[in-house]
Amino acid sequence: MIHPELISSAWNLPSIHATATPTTGTIHQILLLSTDETTYVLRAYRYAQKDRPRIVAEHALSTYAHAQGLPAIAPIALPSGDTILEHEGRFYALYPCAHGQQIPREQVTSPAIITAMGHCLGELHRILSAYPHEKVRRPSFAVDLASTFSKMEKIEAAIGEKACLDAFDHHILAMLSQRRTWLQAAHTVDVQGFSSVEHQVLHGDYQESNLFFERERVSAIIDWDQGCVAPRPWEILRTLQYVFNLDGPRCHLFLNAYREVFPLSFEELALTAHVYGWVQAHNLWAYSSFYLENNHRVRHLLTPRFTPFEDAWAEIASFLR
Incomplete structure (x- = not known):
């Protein structure tokens, strides 16, 4: 992860005095950056170099939605006008912190x-x-049964290679078996x-x-x-x-x-x-x-x-x- 001082310098932010990692986020890395005035959200993408156009598309879409009046959180532009910072082969974007609170799924x-x-x-x-x-x-x-079954086998093999399987692992193996049986019989x-x-x-x-x-x-x-x-x-x-x-x-x-x-x-x-x-x-x-x-x-x-x-x-x- 890039050092906060580099982020502060790149976006001309006030001094960052605290950082925190939220518990949410399943694909990319997220870091909360706090200054004396506000909090920013740094996204460190796990995309490869070839996927930069996908980030460009993401930023353009959220910026459009924001401009149309939706409560979309759009990226903050760098002094150059770009919204993507590349550092040591990795892409970063900075966002304002969202207002409001999140609600856990079970409480919706x-x-x-x-x-x-x-x-x-x-x-x-x-x-x-x-x-x-x-x-x-x-x-x-498009989906392919052979590819799906092959992926199932790889997952089952990975579970089987664990030194010690817990109850959750056994439940997942049973689920994969149920899914395979259903797919084999389904139209x-x-x-x-x-x-x-x-x-x-x-x-x-x-x-x-x-x-x-x-x-x-x-x-x-x-x-x-x-x-x-x-x-x-x-x-x-x-x-x-x-x-x-x-x-x-x-x-x-x-x-x-x-x-x-x-x-x-x-x-x-x-x-x-x-x-x-x-x-x-x-x-x-x-x-x-x-x-x-x-x-x-x-x-x-x-x-x-x-x-x-x-x-x-x-x-x-x-x-x-």
Whole structure:
């Protein structure tokens, strides 16, 4: 990590008298820098040199959203006007500290907060619908059973090589077995099936860990590095699954608030859900990161039991019409 004095010099900041590392953040390194006047947030990217354009795209997207009136936290420019500092082969960006407070996922139960989240995402999507698609990445939703099974085997091998397996490891092995069995029996889903749903630019990672709240409103949206082009129901479904654990009443409240700002038909949502569930069944990113890359900051993302998305979706779909 770069020395704070170099950051202070690069951005012409007052003297930095304290630093701290937050507990959040699963991909990049974050450092809080305190001066006598305020606190800044330094992001140290784990991207390779070839990925610099992705940082440029992230910064452009958050800056656009901020300029349009969204509570987006945009990077602070260097005296040169650039927003990326390169030092010893690594990229850095500096941000103002977000106002408000974060709410742990298990405490996102207040109707006012859930409504605020829905309203904010609706406004975010409404504004980003005008953003040029070519300025952000367009992810592939293609999946391959053989590749998924190969990744499972690597994760299982990594677990098996541990000197001592704990109960959590055994649960993960059982989960992988459940997932493999389900995928072997499931009917393949055509991921082009939702091509008829309109695609647009999305934040890409809209969840409570990237939001701050103040007076029961979203006061800041951070971490724009997953910005992408996809159907907006994709991001909605991801939020319903990750934040609300597909809990019917909370999902209903969130989606109703979203629709008050940006209408969305149930047909678009259901069509996307069919593809989303299939792709998510192949999604082993967190398990690979934890067991193959030794990234222990993602441990909270690992679930020790596999529940097919389509099963959970069938139980809540009636709430979302």
